[in-house]
Amino acid sequence: MNIDPIVVKVLETVKSHELSTGAYARWTIPEPGRNMGVNEYGCADAANLLYTVGAPVRDPAERAKWVETMQNMQSPDTGLFSEPTHHPFHTTAHCVAALELFDALPRYELTEMKKYLDTEKLHELLESLDWDHNPWPMSHRGAGLFAALTITRSASLAWQNDYFQWLKEHCDPEYGMSYRGRIGADIPAHHMCGWFHYLFNHACARRPIPYAEKLIDSCIEMYDRNEMGAPFGVSCGFMEIDWVFCLNRASRQTAYRREEIRDRLSRFAKGYVDYLLNAAPKTDKSFDDLHMLFGAMCALSELQTALPGEYLSTVPLKIVLDRRPFI
Numbered sequence: 001m002n003i004d005p006i007v008v009k010v011l012e013t014v015k016s017h018e019l020s021t022g023a024y025a026r027w028t029i030p031e032p033g034r035n036m037g038v039n040e041y042g043c044a045d046a047a048n049l050l051y052t053v054g055a056p057v058r059d060p061a062e063r064a065k066w067v068e069t070m071q072n073m074q075s076p077d078t079g080l081f082s083e084p085t086h087h088p089f090h091t092t093a094h095c096v097a098a099l100e101l102f103d104a105l106p107r108y109e110l111t112e113m114k115k116y117l118d119t120e121k122l123h124e125l126l127e128s129l130d131w132d133h134n135p136w137p138m139s140h141r142g143a144g145l146f147a148a149l150t151i152t153r154s155a156s157l158a159w160q161n162d163y164f165q166w167l168k169e170h171c172d173p174e175y176g177m178s179y180r181g182r183i184g185a186d187i188p189a190h191h192m193c194g195w196f197h198y199l200f201n202h203a204c205a206r207r208p209i210p211y212a213e214k215l216i217d218s219c220i221e222m223y224d225r226n227e228m229g230a231p232f233g234v235s236c237g238f239m240e241i242d243w244v245f246c247l248n249r250a251s252r253q254t255a256y257r258r259e260e261i262r263d264r265l266s267r268f269a270k271g272y273v274d275y276l277l278n279a280a281p282k283t284d285k286s287f288d289d290l291h292m293l294f295g296a297m298c299a300l301s302e303l304q305t306a307l308p309g310e311y312l313s314t315v316p317l318k319i320v321l322d323r324r325p326f327i
Contacts, residue, residue: 003300003311006276007053010297013281014046017290022057022066029288040073040083040091044098045290048327051101052297054315063102070095071107079110085291086140089113093144096151097326105152113145114154119162126166131179135194143197147326150205160205167198168210176215177246187218189228189239196242203249204325212250216257219247223264233268234275236286238295241302241327244268248306266310269303273311276300298327 017024019038026042027034047066050056057063073081073095080088081095092113096106116122125145129138146163149155155163172180175187177195195215202209209215222228223243232239244265251261276296279287286292301317304310320327 001311003313014049022069026290041291043070044094045294047098047101048294067102067104074106076108078112079108080112089144090140093147093326096148097324100151100324131182136190139194139197146201151324164207171210173211175218176211193242196246200321201325209250209253212253213256215250233272236292236296241295241299244299244302265306
């Protein structure tokens with residue numbers, strides 16, 4: 001199937017959010033409380049989307065404007081980037097990761113994050129996260145910290161080794177994800193969505209996935225039981241890339257249930273690609289949200305790689321997670 005029409009819609013949508021060179025709004029559809037001006041996620045995800053579809057900013061002067069716009073959003077006091085919809089660690093990691101696409105770094109040190117280079121404080125932070133009731137949003141902190149510190153070359157190999165060892169020791173061996181003993185009898189999708197954030201750190205650092213076969217079991221079971229919940233597969237967002245990435249990247253580590261994985265990914269992709277082909281950017285609020293649209297294109301790019309020959313585009317899609325961590 002030719003998915004170029006989706007790419008065209010994405011490029012048109014990014015263009016419609018442009019306020020000036022390198023400055024983008026996140027939304028064009030107003031809602032109460034929304035900042036319709038220049039936005040951290042608007043700028044970062046415009047860059048992410050252009051990279052994903054193979055249309056990166058090439059002109060040196062334009063690239064400099066993009067970098068300057070994002071760098072100006074950083075607090076010189078804390079080193080953090082802030083935006084109301086996400087925890088500052090998420091926003092910081094997301095902006096730092098977007099700057100990396102321009103081979104650039106934030107202007108100031110990540111002061112508030114660097115205190116966690118003390119492994120005792122790192123362990124305290126990871127332990128303090130609400131793994132029981134809020135594992136998905138909490139992962140933005142535990143994973144965002146690692147991504148931002150490693151992209152800025154602030155973290156030693158020893159610290160990274162300790163980080164991954166802690167995650168391995170605390171990963172639930174029955175489900176292959178989240179914190180040991182915190183999931184319960186059923187498999188809540190939010191634990192998988194949270195674990196995805198730690199998993200892309202594993203992938204970027206070339207680390208083995210803990211209990212990969214159990215993670216495969218969990219992902220297949222959630223799909224077969226339709227436990228992902230609405231609007232999975234019929235909206236732009238991140239749950240789709242969370243599930244696709246966990247399943248596909250775990251399959252790279254083992255031959256376990258390989259044909260079943262391909263079958264589930266292929267079945268899911270048919271419906272999801274159909275949604276993206278038919279989505280109306282001017283009325284579909286999730287498509288209009290550059291952050292949510294970026295999540296959808298990450299899923300599409302991962303599916304294109306996982307299902308060779310099934311979904312073709314003139315320029316092959318690239319997932320930013322193969323370049324650096326964090327989305």
